Amino acid sequence: MRMDMRLLLGASLLAVTACASSNSSAVRAGRADLRAALRGGWMDAASAINGMTLVASRPRPEGFFDAKDPGNILLANSDMAFSGGTLFMGSFHGFQVWDVSNPSSPRNRTSVVCPGGQGDVSVHGSLLFMSVEMPNGRIDCGTQGSMSDPVSAERFLGVRIFDISNLDAPRQVAAVQTCRGSHTHTLVTDPRDPANVYIYVSGTSGVRPASELAGCSGGMPDQNPNTAQFRIEVIQVPVASPERAKIVNAPRIFADARTGNAAGLWSGGTHGPGTQTTEATDQCHDITVFPEIGLAGGACSGNGILLDISNPASPVRVDEVTDPNFAYWHSATFNNDGSKLIFTDEWGGGVQARCRAQDRKTWGADAIFDLRDRNLTQRGYYKLPVVQSEKENCVAHNGSIIPVPGRDIMVQAWYQGGISVFDFTDAANPVEIAFFDRGPVDPKNLALGGFWSAYWYNGHIYGSEIGRGLDILALSPTTHLSQNEIDAAALARVDHFNPQTQVRYTWPAHITVARAYLDQIMRARGIPADRSASIASEMERADRLTDAASRRAALARVADTVDSVATGAAGDVRAKLGSLAATLRGM
DSSP states (O other): OOOOHHHHHHOOOOOOSOOOOOSTTEEEOOSSOGGGGOOOOSSSOOEEEESEEEEEEEOOOTTSOOTTSTTOGGGOEEEEEEETTEEEEEETTEEEEEEOSSTTSOEEEEEEEOOSSEEEEEEETTEEEEEEOSTTOBTTOOSOOOSSOSOOTTBOOEEEEEEOSSTTSOEEEEEEEOTTOOSEEEEEOOTTOTTEEEEEEEOOSOOOOTTTSTTOOOSOTTTOTTOSSSOOEEEEEETTOGGGOEEEEOOOTTOOTTTOOSSOSOOSEESSTTOOEEOOSSOOSEEEEEGGGTEEEEEEBTEEEEEEOSSTTSOEEEEEEOOTTOSOEEEEEEOTTSSEEEEEEOTTTTSSBOOSTTSOTTSSSEEEEEEETTEEEEEEEEOOSSOOOTTBOBOOOBEEEEOOTTSOEEEEEOBTTOEEEEEOSSTTSOEEEEEEEEOOSSSSSOBOOSEEEEEEETTEEEEEETTTEEEEEEEOOBTTBOHHHHHHHHHSOOSEEBTTBOOOOOOOSOHHHHHHHHHHHHHTTOSOHHHHHHHHHHHHHHHTOOSHHHHHHHHHHHHHHHHHHHTTSOHHHHHHHHHHHHHHHHO
16 A cells, blocks of 8 residues: 555544444345445445355454544554454554454454554564665654654664464564565565575655665665665565564666666656556565565566576566556466466555546556466456545455355455455456455545455455454355355465465365366356266266275265366366366365
Protein backbone atom coordinates (compact mmCIF):
# COMPACT_ATOMS: atom_id res chain seq x y z
CA MET A 1 0.00 0.00 0.00
CA ARG A 2 1.47 3.35 -1.07
CA MET A 3 -0.45 6.03 0.77
CA ASP A 4 0.00 9.79 0.79
CA MET A 5 0.49 10.09 4.55
CA ARG A 6 -0.24 13.82 4.62
CA LEU A 7 -3.61 13.17 3.02
CA LEU A 8 -4.43 10.38 5.41
CA LEU A 9 -3.31 12.16 8.56
CA GLY A 10 -5.51 15.08 7.67
CA ALA A 11 -8.54 13.04 6.77
CA SER A 12 -11.52 12.58 9.03
CA LEU A 13 -12.41 8.90 8.90
CA LEU A 14 -15.04 6.95 10.77
CA ALA A 15 -14.57 3.51 12.34
CA VAL A 16 -16.27 0.96 14.58
CA THR A 17 -15.55 -0.65 17.90
CA ALA A 18 -16.79 -4.03 16.79
CA CYS A 19 -17.82 -6.07 13.80
CA ALA A 20 -20.56 -8.59 14.35
CA SER A 21 -19.79 -12.16 13.30
CA SER A 22 -23.44 -12.86 12.57
CA ASN A 23 -24.66 -13.19 8.99
CA SER A 24 -27.87 -11.33 9.84
CA SER A 25 -26.95 -8.37 7.62
CA ALA A 26 -25.57 -10.47 4.79
CA VAL A 27 -27.20 -10.58 1.40
CA ARG A 28 -26.67 -13.97 -0.22
CA ALA A 29 -25.68 -13.33 -3.81
CA GLY A 30 -28.01 -14.83 -6.36
CA ARG A 31 -28.40 -14.04 -10.02
CA ALA A 32 -27.89 -10.33 -9.45
CA ASP A 33 -24.54 -9.28 -8.02
CA LEU A 34 -25.57 -7.16 -5.06
CA ARG A 35 -22.09 -5.88 -4.18
CA ALA A 36 -22.69 -2.72 -6.19
CA ALA A 37 -25.50 -1.48 -3.93
CA LEU A 38 -24.70 -2.56 -0.37
CA ARG A 39 -25.87 -0.43 2.55
CA GLY A 40 -22.93 1.39 4.12
CA GLY A 41 -21.89 1.89 7.72
CA TRP A 42 -19.24 0.67 10.09
CA MET A 43 -21.17 -1.48 12.53
CA ASP A 44 -24.24 -2.17 10.44
CA ALA A 45 -22.99 -2.34 6.85
CA ALA A 46 -24.76 -4.91 4.70
CA SER A 47 -22.66 -7.64 3.14
CA ALA A 48 -22.78 -9.94 0.13
CA ILE A 49 -21.20 -13.39 0.07
CA ASN A 50 -20.98 -16.19 -2.45
CA GLY A 51 -18.87 -19.35 -2.42
CA MET A 52 -17.74 -18.62 1.13
CA THR A 53 -19.05 -18.50 4.68
CA LEU A 54 -18.03 -16.01 7.33
CA VAL A 55 -16.63 -18.10 10.18
CA ALA A 56 -15.66 -15.36 12.65
CA SER A 57 -15.01 -11.63 12.95
CA ARG A 58 -13.12 -9.82 15.69
CA PRO A 59 -12.64 -6.07 16.27
CA ARG A 60 -9.28 -4.43 16.79
CA PRO A 61 -8.04 -4.97 20.38
CA GLU A 62 -7.73 -2.47 23.20
CA GLY A 63 -5.00 0.08 22.53
CA PHE A 64 -5.32 -0.26 18.75
CA PHE A 65 -8.52 1.76 18.56
CA ASP A 66 -9.20 5.38 19.46
CA ALA A 67 -12.85 5.94 20.33
CA LYS A 68 -12.42 9.70 19.86
CA ASP A 69 -10.87 9.26 16.43
CA PRO A 70 -11.67 5.70 15.39
CA GLY A 71 -10.42 6.16 11.82
CA ASN A 72 -6.93 7.26 12.83
CA ILE A 73 -4.56 5.78 10.23
CA LEU A 74 -1.86 5.52 12.89
CA LEU A 75 -3.88 2.66 14.41
CA ALA A 76 -4.91 0.92 11.18
CA ASN A 77 -4.44 -2.81 10.56
CA SER A 78 -2.02 -3.81 7.80
CA ASP A 79 -0.49 -7.14 6.74
CA MET A 80 -0.34 -10.62 8.32
CA ALA A 81 1.98 -13.59 8.87
CA PHE A 82 1.27 -17.05 10.33
CA SER A 83 3.10 -19.67 12.37
CA GLY A 84 1.42 -22.81 13.71
CA GLY A 85 -1.88 -21.78 15.24
CA THR A 86 -0.84 -18.15 15.58
CA LEU A 87 -1.63 -15.16 13.36
CA PHE A 88 0.50 -12.01 13.59
CA MET A 89 -1.42 -8.92 12.52
CA GLY A 90 0.67 -5.93 11.54
CA SER A 91 -0.49 -2.41 12.29
CA PHE A 92 0.66 1.17 11.97
CA HIS A 93 0.75 1.10 15.79
CA GLY A 94 2.65 -2.17 16.36
CA PHE A 95 1.40 -5.73 15.99
CA GLN A 96 -1.18 -8.10 17.45
CA VAL A 97 -0.81 -11.80 18.28
CA TRP A 98 -3.94 -13.89 17.61
CA ASP A 99 -4.57 -17.50 18.58
CA VAL A 100 -6.34 -19.00 15.55
CA SER A 101 -5.85 -22.66 16.46
CA ASN A 102 -9.66 -22.77 16.42
CA PRO A 103 -10.55 -20.51 13.46
CA SER A 104 -14.19 -20.25 14.54
CA SER A 105 -13.10 -18.74 17.85
CA PRO A 106 -10.01 -16.54 17.36
CA ARG A 107 -8.53 -14.98 20.50
CA ASN A 108 -6.28 -11.94 20.84
CA ARG A 109 -3.39 -13.29 22.88
CA THR A 110 -1.38 -10.10 23.22
CA SER A 111 -0.60 -6.85 21.44
CA VAL A 112 2.69 -4.97 21.19
CA VAL A 113 2.57 -1.18 20.93
CA CYS A 114 5.43 -0.04 18.71
CA PRO A 115 4.45 2.80 16.34
CA GLY A 116 6.07 3.57 13.03
CA GLY A 117 3.79 2.28 10.23
CA GLN A 118 3.13 0.42 8.11
CA GLY A 119 4.05 -2.53 10.25
CA ASP A 120 4.28 -5.35 7.69
CA VAL A 121 5.37 -8.52 9.50
CA SER A 122 7.03 -11.87 8.78
CA VAL A 123 8.10 -14.72 11.07
CA HIS A 124 10.92 -17.27 11.17
CA GLY A 125 11.10 -19.64 14.11
CA SER A 126 11.17 -17.50 17.25
CA LEU A 127 11.85 -14.25 15.36
CA LEU A 128 9.39 -11.68 14.04
CA PHE A 129 10.39 -8.93 11.62
CA MET A 130 8.44 -5.68 11.24
CA SER A 131 8.75 -2.86 8.69
CA VAL A 132 8.92 0.76 9.90
CA GLU A 133 8.71 3.72 7.53
CA MET A 134 7.05 6.68 9.28
CA PRO A 135 8.96 9.44 11.10
CA ASN A 136 7.13 8.82 14.41
CA GLY A 137 9.01 5.53 14.78
CA ARG A 138 11.43 5.46 17.72
CA ILE A 139 14.29 3.09 18.46
CA ASP A 140 12.68 2.18 21.81
CA CYS A 141 9.14 1.67 20.40
CA GLY A 142 7.98 4.71 22.39
CA THR A 143 4.78 6.53 21.55
CA GLN A 144 6.28 10.03 21.89
CA GLY A 145 7.86 10.00 18.43
CA SER A 146 7.52 13.16 16.36
CA MET A 147 6.26 13.28 12.79
CA SER A 148 7.60 16.80 12.23
CA ASP A 149 11.14 16.89 13.64
CA PRO A 150 13.48 17.10 10.63
CA VAL A 151 16.22 15.19 12.48
CA SER A 152 15.99 13.02 15.58
CA ALA A 153 18.64 10.86 17.26
CA GLU A 154 15.80 8.67 18.62
CA ARG A 155 14.12 8.05 15.28
CA PHE A 156 13.94 4.55 13.82
CA LEU A 157 13.20 3.71 10.18
CA GLY A 158 14.00 0.22 8.92
CA VAL A 159 13.34 -3.33 10.13
CA ARG A 160 12.72 -4.26 13.76
CA ILE A 161 13.44 -7.78 15.02
CA PHE A 162 11.46 -9.27 17.92
CA ASP A 163 12.03 -12.43 19.94
CA ILE A 164 8.62 -14.16 20.07
CA SER A 165 9.68 -17.32 21.89
CA ASN A 166 7.26 -16.13 24.59
CA LEU A 167 4.14 -15.17 22.63
CA ASP A 168 2.71 -13.44 25.68
CA ALA A 169 5.72 -11.13 25.98
CA PRO A 170 7.50 -10.42 22.66
CA ARG A 171 10.62 -8.28 23.03
CA GLN A 172 12.63 -6.27 20.55
CA VAL A 173 16.16 -7.65 20.22
CA ALA A 174 17.47 -5.73 17.19
CA ALA A 175 16.62 -2.86 14.87
CA VAL A 176 18.41 -2.24 11.58
CA GLN A 177 18.25 1.35 10.33
CA THR A 178 17.91 2.07 6.60
CA CYS A 179 18.05 5.28 4.58
CA ARG A 180 14.49 5.07 3.21
CA GLY A 181 12.85 3.05 5.96
CA SER A 182 11.03 -0.17 5.16
CA HIS A 183 7.64 0.06 3.48
CA THR A 184 7.66 -3.70 3.06
CA HIS A 185 10.23 -6.44 3.48
CA THR A 186 10.76 -10.00 2.25
CA LEU A 187 12.12 -12.92 4.25
CA VAL A 188 14.51 -15.08 2.21
CA THR A 189 15.81 -18.47 3.35
CA ASP A 190 18.61 -20.57 1.89
CA PRO A 191 18.74 -24.33 2.64
CA ARG A 192 22.52 -24.14 2.18
CA ASP A 193 22.78 -21.49 4.88
CA PRO A 194 20.40 -22.41 7.75
CA ALA A 195 22.36 -20.26 10.20
CA ASN A 196 21.12 -17.07 8.52
CA VAL A 197 18.02 -15.56 7.02
CA TYR A 198 18.03 -12.60 4.67
CA ILE A 199 15.66 -9.66 4.56
CA TYR A 200 15.08 -7.71 1.35
CA VAL A 201 14.10 -4.18 2.31
CA SER A 202 11.80 -2.22 0.00
CA GLY A 203 11.99 1.41 1.05
CA THR A 204 9.67 3.94 -0.57
CA SER A 205 10.04 6.99 1.70
CA GLY A 206 12.25 9.98 1.05
CA VAL A 207 15.94 9.62 1.84
CA ARG A 208 16.87 10.54 5.41
CA PRO A 209 19.46 13.27 6.00
CA ALA A 210 23.01 12.15 6.70
CA SER A 211 22.83 14.10 9.96
CA GLU A 212 20.24 11.53 11.14
CA LEU A 213 21.76 8.39 9.60
CA ALA A 214 25.33 8.50 8.34
CA GLY A 215 25.83 7.57 4.70
CA CYS A 216 22.37 8.54 3.47
CA SER A 217 21.99 10.79 0.46
CA GLY A 218 19.58 11.06 -2.43
CA GLY A 219 19.35 12.26 -5.99
CA MET A 220 19.85 10.74 -9.41
CA PRO A 221 22.74 8.29 -9.80
CA ASP A 222 24.42 10.32 -12.56
CA GLN A 223 24.76 13.15 -10.04
CA ASN A 224 25.30 10.99 -6.94
CA PRO A 225 26.57 7.43 -7.52
CA ASN A 226 26.01 6.69 -3.81
CA THR A 227 22.32 7.67 -3.83
CA ALA A 228 20.06 5.61 -1.57
CA GLN A 229 17.51 5.54 -4.39
CA PHE A 230 17.52 2.95 -7.19
CA ARG A 231 18.37 0.04 -4.90
CA ILE A 232 17.13 -2.31 -2.23
CA GLU A 233 18.95 -3.31 0.95
CA VAL A 234 19.77 -6.87 1.99
CA ILE A 235 19.94 -7.56 5.73
CA GLN A 236 21.68 -10.71 6.98
CA VAL A 237 20.25 -12.01 10.25
CA PRO A 238 22.15 -14.71 12.19
CA VAL A 239 19.25 -16.79 13.54
CA ALA A 240 21.03 -17.65 16.80
CA SER A 241 22.27 -14.07 17.31
CA PRO A 242 19.75 -11.68 15.76
CA GLU A 243 21.33 -8.74 17.56
CA ARG A 244 24.18 -9.06 15.00
CA ALA A 245 21.85 -8.37 12.07
CA LYS A 246 23.34 -5.95 9.53
CA ILE A 247 23.06 -4.71 5.96
CA VAL A 248 25.38 -6.79 3.78
CA ASN A 249 24.42 -5.55 0.32
CA ALA A 250 22.54 -2.78 -1.49
CA PRO A 251 22.13 -4.22 -5.00
CA ARG A 252 21.39 -1.95 -7.94
CA ILE A 253 18.73 -4.24 -9.38
CA PHE A 254 17.42 -1.58 -11.79
CA ALA A 255 20.75 -0.96 -13.52
CA ASP A 256 21.19 -0.96 -17.28
CA ALA A 257 23.01 -4.21 -18.02
CA ARG A 258 24.99 -2.58 -20.84
CA THR A 259 26.00 0.78 -19.37
CA GLY A 260 25.76 0.08 -15.64
CA ASN A 261 23.53 3.15 -15.15
CA ALA A 262 21.66 2.51 -11.87
CA ALA A 263 18.54 4.21 -13.31
CA GLY A 264 18.30 1.74 -16.15
CA LEU A 265 14.58 0.92 -16.23
CA TRP A 266 11.33 2.86 -16.74
CA SER A 267 11.96 6.59 -16.32
CA GLY A 268 8.35 7.53 -15.59
CA GLY A 269 5.55 9.07 -17.63
CA THR A 270 2.95 7.87 -20.11
CA HIS A 271 3.33 5.07 -22.65
CA GLY A 272 1.41 6.99 -25.31
CA PRO A 273 -2.15 8.27 -25.88
CA GLY A 274 -4.78 6.56 -23.74
CA THR A 275 -2.27 4.89 -21.40
CA GLN A 276 -1.48 5.20 -17.73
CA THR A 277 1.07 7.60 -16.32
CA THR A 278 3.49 5.13 -14.72
CA GLU A 279 5.86 6.06 -11.93
CA ALA A 280 9.61 5.84 -12.43
CA THR A 281 11.43 2.69 -11.34
CA ASP A 282 13.57 3.89 -8.44
CA GLN A 283 12.21 1.53 -5.76
CA CYS A 284 10.42 -1.77 -5.22
CA HIS A 285 7.12 -1.85 -3.40
CA ASP A 286 7.02 -5.62 -2.86
CA ILE A 287 9.36 -8.47 -3.70
CA THR A 288 7.97 -12.02 -3.55
CA VAL A 289 10.55 -14.81 -3.42
CA PHE A 290 10.06 -18.46 -4.38
CA PRO A 291 13.24 -20.11 -3.03
CA GLU A 292 12.37 -23.56 -4.41
CA ILE A 293 12.65 -22.26 -7.97
CA GLY A 294 15.42 -19.76 -7.20
CA LEU A 295 13.44 -16.76 -8.43
CA ALA A 296 11.72 -13.65 -7.10
CA GLY A 297 9.12 -11.34 -8.61
CA GLY A 298 9.64 -7.67 -7.90
CA ALA A 299 6.82 -5.15 -8.23
CA CYS A 300 8.97 -2.07 -8.62
CA SER A 301 6.93 1.09 -9.23
CA GLY A 302 7.43 1.36 -13.01
CA ASN A 303 8.41 -2.22 -13.85
CA GLY A 304 7.75 -5.82 -13.01
CA ILE A 305 11.09 -7.57 -12.66
CA LEU A 306 12.32 -11.14 -12.29
CA LEU A 307 15.27 -11.83 -9.98
CA ASP A 308 17.66 -14.76 -9.66
CA ILE A 309 18.01 -15.36 -5.91
CA SER A 310 20.25 -18.42 -6.04
CA ASN A 311 22.61 -16.31 -3.92
CA PRO A 312 20.14 -14.68 -1.51
CA ALA A 313 22.59 -11.96 -0.50
CA SER A 314 23.07 -10.87 -4.12
CA PRO A 315 19.86 -10.96 -6.18
CA VAL A 316 20.37 -10.41 -9.91
CA ARG A 317 17.74 -9.18 -12.38
CA VAL A 318 17.12 -11.59 -15.26
CA ASP A 319 14.02 -10.06 -16.89
CA GLU A 320 11.83 -6.99 -16.73
CA VAL A 321 8.47 -5.94 -18.19
CA THR A 322 6.40 -2.80 -18.54
CA ASP A 323 2.65 -2.40 -19.01
CA PRO A 324 0.91 0.70 -20.41
CA ASN A 325 -2.11 -0.08 -18.20
CA PHE A 326 -0.15 0.02 -14.93
CA ALA A 327 0.29 3.14 -12.82
CA TYR A 328 2.28 1.58 -9.97
CA TRP A 329 3.57 -2.00 -9.82
CA HIS A 330 2.59 -3.05 -6.30
CA SER A 331 2.94 -6.78 -5.56
CA ALA A 332 3.68 -10.17 -7.11
CA THR A 333 2.41 -13.75 -6.67
CA PHE A 334 3.62 -16.94 -8.36
CA ASN A 335 1.35 -19.87 -9.07
CA ASN A 336 2.23 -23.13 -7.34
CA ASP A 337 4.48 -24.63 -10.00
CA GLY A 338 6.21 -21.35 -10.86
CA SER A 339 4.93 -21.24 -14.44
CA LYS A 340 2.89 -18.03 -13.97
CA LEU A 341 3.43 -14.73 -12.17
CA ILE A 342 0.71 -12.22 -11.25
CA PHE A 343 1.55 -8.55 -10.75
CA THR A 344 -0.89 -6.03 -9.25
CA ASP A 345 -1.35 -2.36 -10.10
CA GLU A 346 -2.15 -0.06 -7.18
CA TRP A 347 -3.61 2.73 -9.31
CA GLY A 348 -4.59 5.56 -6.99
CA GLY A 349 -2.33 4.46 -4.15
CA GLY A 350 -5.02 2.55 -2.28
CA VAL A 351 -6.99 5.60 -1.22
CA GLN A 352 -9.06 6.21 -4.37
CA ALA A 353 -12.22 4.69 -5.83
CA ARG A 354 -10.93 2.77 -8.85
CA CYS A 355 -13.61 0.11 -9.40
CA ARG A 356 -16.33 2.40 -10.73
CA ALA A 357 -18.32 1.92 -13.94
CA GLN A 358 -16.09 4.38 -15.81
CA ASP A 359 -12.82 2.79 -14.70
CA ARG A 360 -11.07 0.59 -17.24
CA LYS A 361 -10.94 -3.13 -16.52
CA THR A 362 -7.22 -3.21 -17.27
CA TRP A 363 -6.35 -0.33 -14.89
CA GLY A 364 -5.88 -1.03 -11.18
CA ALA A 365 -6.00 -4.73 -12.02
CA ASP A 366 -3.87 -7.88 -12.00
CA ALA A 367 -1.68 -8.67 -15.00
CA ILE A 368 -1.05 -12.39 -15.49
CA PHE A 369 2.22 -13.50 -17.08
CA ASP A 370 3.51 -16.84 -18.27
CA LEU A 371 6.97 -17.62 -16.90
CA ARG A 372 9.11 -19.80 -19.17
CA ASP A 373 12.91 -20.08 -19.22
CA ARG A 374 13.16 -17.04 -16.94
CA ASN A 375 11.19 -14.89 -19.37
CA LEU A 376 7.85 -13.20 -18.73
CA THR A 377 5.09 -13.06 -21.35
CA GLN A 378 1.81 -11.31 -20.61
CA ARG A 379 -1.34 -13.37 -21.10
CA GLY A 380 -4.30 -11.61 -19.48
CA TYR A 381 -5.82 -9.35 -16.83
CA TYR A 382 -8.12 -9.84 -13.88
CA LYS A 383 -10.08 -7.09 -12.18
CA LEU A 384 -12.90 -7.22 -9.66
CA PRO A 385 -15.89 -7.91 -11.94
CA VAL A 386 -18.46 -5.83 -10.06
CA VAL A 387 -18.84 -2.05 -10.00
CA GLN A 388 -18.12 -0.35 -6.68
CA SER A 389 -19.31 3.07 -5.57
CA GLU A 390 -17.57 6.44 -5.47
CA LYS A 391 -17.43 6.06 -1.67
CA GLU A 392 -15.22 2.94 -1.71
CA ASN A 393 -11.46 2.92 -2.15
CA CYS A 394 -10.94 -0.09 -4.40
CA VAL A 395 -7.95 -1.42 -6.32
CA ALA A 396 -5.97 -4.68 -6.58
CA HIS A 397 -4.10 -5.44 -3.35
CA ASN A 398 -2.61 -8.37 -1.40
CA GLY A 399 -3.55 -12.02 -1.87
CA SER A 400 -2.24 -15.57 -2.06
CA ILE A 401 -2.61 -18.89 -3.83
CA ILE A 402 -5.31 -21.35 -2.71
CA PRO A 403 -3.75 -24.82 -3.18
CA VAL A 404 -6.47 -26.65 -5.09
CA PRO A 405 -4.63 -29.45 -6.94
CA GLY A 406 -4.74 -29.15 -10.71
CA ARG A 407 -5.88 -25.51 -10.73
CA ASP A 408 -4.45 -22.00 -10.31
CA ILE A 409 -6.69 -20.16 -7.82
CA MET A 410 -5.99 -16.97 -5.90
CA VAL A 411 -7.73 -15.11 -3.09
CA GLN A 412 -7.19 -11.36 -3.11
CA ALA A 413 -8.08 -8.24 -1.14
CA TRP A 414 -9.52 -5.24 -2.97
CA TYR A 415 -9.83 -2.77 -0.05
CA GLN A 416 -13.52 -1.77 0.04
CA GLY A 417 -14.08 -3.94 -3.01
CA GLY A 418 -13.92 -6.81 -0.52
CA ILE A 419 -12.35 -10.21 -1.07
CA SER A 420 -12.40 -11.97 -4.43
CA VAL A 421 -11.41 -15.57 -5.26
CA PHE A 422 -10.58 -16.21 -8.92
CA ASP A 423 -9.33 -19.02 -11.13
CA PHE A 424 -6.47 -18.13 -13.50
CA THR A 425 -5.69 -21.63 -14.78
CA ASP A 426 -6.48 -20.18 -18.19
CA ALA A 427 -4.30 -17.09 -17.84
CA ALA A 428 -6.00 -15.32 -20.73
CA ASN A 429 -9.50 -15.84 -19.27
CA PRO A 430 -9.48 -15.63 -15.46
CA VAL A 431 -12.88 -15.97 -13.77
CA GLU A 432 -14.18 -15.11 -10.30
CA ILE A 433 -15.49 -18.10 -8.31
CA ALA A 434 -16.25 -16.61 -4.85
CA PHE A 435 -16.44 -13.28 -3.01
CA PHE A 436 -17.20 -11.46 0.24
CA ASP A 437 -17.91 -7.74 0.46
CA ARG A 438 -19.38 -5.13 2.80
CA GLY A 439 -20.90 -1.76 2.06
CA PRO A 440 -18.83 1.44 2.31
CA VAL A 441 -17.47 2.38 5.72
CA ASP A 442 -18.90 5.87 5.29
CA PRO A 443 -22.06 6.07 3.14
CA LYS A 444 -21.53 9.79 2.47
CA ASN A 445 -17.79 10.23 1.97
CA LEU A 446 -14.87 8.38 0.46
CA ALA A 447 -12.97 7.06 3.48
CA LEU A 448 -10.08 4.64 3.78
CA GLY A 449 -11.19 1.13 4.75
CA GLY A 450 -11.73 -2.41 3.61
CA PHE A 451 -9.41 -5.38 3.27
CA TRP A 452 -5.67 -4.75 3.25
CA SER A 453 -4.92 -8.42 2.59
CA ALA A 454 -6.62 -11.78 2.26
CA TYR A 455 -4.66 -15.03 2.56
CA TRP A 456 -5.29 -18.76 2.55
CA TYR A 457 -3.72 -20.59 5.49
CA ASN A 458 -4.34 -24.26 6.24
CA GLY A 459 -7.98 -24.45 5.24
CA HIS A 460 -9.29 -20.93 5.91
CA ILE A 461 -9.13 -17.44 4.43
CA TYR A 462 -7.98 -14.68 6.78
CA GLY A 463 -8.78 -11.05 6.00
CA SER A 464 -7.08 -8.04 7.57
CA GLU A 465 -9.75 -5.34 7.63
CA ILE A 466 -8.09 -1.93 7.95
CA GLY A 467 -10.56 -0.49 10.44
CA ARG A 468 -12.97 -3.25 11.44
CA GLY A 469 -10.52 -5.94 12.51
CA LEU A 470 -10.01 -9.60 11.60
CA ASP A 471 -12.31 -11.74 9.43
CA ILE A 472 -12.01 -15.50 8.98
CA LEU A 473 -13.84 -17.23 6.14
CA ALA A 474 -14.20 -20.72 4.71
CA LEU A 475 -14.83 -21.71 1.11
CA SER A 476 -18.12 -23.42 0.32
CA PRO A 477 -18.94 -25.57 -2.72
CA THR A 478 -20.45 -24.07 -5.87
CA THR A 479 -20.65 -25.08 -9.51
CA HIS A 480 -17.14 -23.60 -9.84
CA LEU A 481 -15.54 -25.42 -6.90
CA SER A 482 -16.43 -28.77 -5.33
CA GLN A 483 -16.25 -29.80 -1.70
CA ASN A 484 -13.61 -32.36 -2.68
CA GLU A 485 -11.44 -29.59 -4.13
CA ILE A 486 -11.87 -27.51 -1.00
CA ASP A 487 -11.00 -30.47 1.22
CA ALA A 488 -7.98 -31.32 -0.96
CA ALA A 489 -6.68 -27.76 -0.61
CA ALA A 490 -6.93 -28.08 3.17
CA LEU A 491 -4.67 -31.16 3.02
CA ALA A 492 -1.79 -29.06 1.65
CA ARG A 493 -0.69 -27.79 5.05
CA VAL A 494 2.31 -25.66 5.97
CA ASP A 495 3.95 -24.92 9.31
CA HIS A 496 4.13 -21.17 8.69
CA PHE A 497 3.21 -18.65 6.02
CA ASN A 498 4.84 -15.36 5.07
CA PRO A 499 2.97 -13.94 2.06
CA GLN A 500 6.11 -12.66 0.32
CA THR A 501 7.97 -15.94 0.82
CA GLN A 502 6.20 -18.55 -1.28
CA VAL A 503 6.52 -22.28 -0.76
CA ARG A 504 5.49 -25.04 -3.14
CA TYR A 505 2.38 -26.83 -1.88
CA THR A 506 2.24 -30.62 -2.11
CA TRP A 507 -0.67 -32.97 -1.55
CA PRO A 508 -0.70 -36.40 0.08
CA ALA A 509 -1.77 -39.45 -1.93
CA HIS A 510 -5.26 -39.35 -0.50
CA ILE A 511 -8.72 -40.31 -1.74
CA THR A 512 -9.86 -36.69 -1.34
CA VAL A 513 -7.18 -35.51 -3.78
CA ALA A 514 -8.20 -38.22 -6.25
CA ARG A 515 -11.83 -37.13 -5.96
CA ALA A 516 -10.82 -33.51 -6.58
CA TYR A 517 -9.09 -34.42 -9.85
CA LEU A 518 -12.08 -36.49 -10.94
CA ASP A 519 -14.43 -33.58 -10.13
CA GLN A 520 -12.37 -31.35 -12.43
CA ILE A 521 -12.44 -33.91 -15.24
CA MET A 522 -16.22 -34.26 -14.90
CA ARG A 523 -16.74 -30.48 -14.77
CA ALA A 524 -14.76 -30.11 -17.99
CA ARG A 525 -16.72 -32.99 -19.56
CA GLY A 526 -13.35 -34.25 -20.64
CA ILE A 527 -14.40 -37.91 -20.90
CA PRO A 528 -17.80 -39.55 -21.34
CA ALA A 529 -20.01 -39.31 -18.28
CA ASP A 530 -20.40 -43.08 -18.00
CA ARG A 531 -16.60 -43.51 -17.89
CA SER A 532 -16.33 -40.88 -15.15
CA ALA A 533 -19.06 -42.58 -13.12
CA SER A 534 -17.41 -45.99 -13.58
CA ILE A 535 -14.00 -44.69 -12.45
CA ALA A 536 -15.60 -42.98 -9.43
CA SER A 537 -17.39 -46.19 -8.43
CA GLU A 538 -14.27 -48.35 -8.83
CA MET A 539 -12.14 -45.83 -6.96
CA GLU A 540 -14.49 -45.68 -3.96
CA ARG A 541 -14.86 -49.47 -3.87
CA ALA A 542 -11.08 -49.95 -3.86
CA ASP A 543 -10.57 -47.34 -1.14
CA ARG A 544 -13.00 -49.15 1.16
CA LEU A 545 -11.05 -52.43 1.11
CA THR A 546 -9.56 -53.17 4.54
CA ASP A 547 -6.82 -55.57 3.49
CA ALA A 548 -3.79 -53.43 2.57
CA ALA A 549 -2.50 -55.64 -0.24
CA SER A 550 -5.94 -56.00 -1.81
CA ARG A 551 -6.50 -52.25 -1.56
CA ARG A 552 -3.20 -51.45 -3.27
CA ALA A 553 -3.90 -53.92 -6.07
CA ALA A 554 -7.42 -52.59 -6.62
CA LEU A 555 -6.24 -48.95 -6.68
CA ALA A 556 -3.53 -49.89 -9.18
CA ARG A 557 -6.15 -51.45 -11.44
CA VAL A 558 -8.22 -48.26 -11.32
CA ALA A 559 -5.07 -46.27 -12.15
CA ASP A 560 -4.49 -48.52 -15.16
CA THR A 561 -8.04 -47.83 -16.31
CA VAL A 562 -7.46 -44.09 -15.93
CA ASP A 563 -4.25 -44.34 -17.97
CA SER A 564 -6.10 -46.11 -20.77
CA VAL A 565 -8.76 -43.40 -20.84
CA ALA A 566 -6.08 -40.67 -20.86
CA THR A 567 -4.61 -41.82 -24.17
CA GLY A 568 -7.56 -40.37 -26.06
CA ALA A 569 -8.13 -37.26 -23.97
CA ALA A 570 -7.29 -33.63 -24.75
CA GLY A 571 -4.18 -31.98 -23.27
CA ASP A 572 -5.46 -30.45 -20.01
CA VAL A 573 -7.82 -33.33 -19.28
CA ARG A 574 -5.06 -35.81 -20.11
CA ALA A 575 -2.81 -34.06 -17.54
CA LYS A 576 -5.51 -34.27 -14.88
CA LEU A 577 -6.07 -37.95 -15.64
CA GLY A 578 -2.34 -38.47 -15.24
CA SER A 579 -2.42 -36.74 -11.84
CA LEU A 580 -5.42 -38.86 -10.85
CA ALA A 581 -3.63 -42.08 -11.80
CA ALA A 582 -0.47 -41.02 -9.94
CA THR A 583 -2.50 -40.21 -6.82
CA LEU A 584 -4.23 -43.61 -6.91
CA ARG A 585 -0.89 -45.40 -7.24
CA GLY A 586 0.52 -43.33 -4.40
CA MET A 587 -2.34 -44.47 -2.17
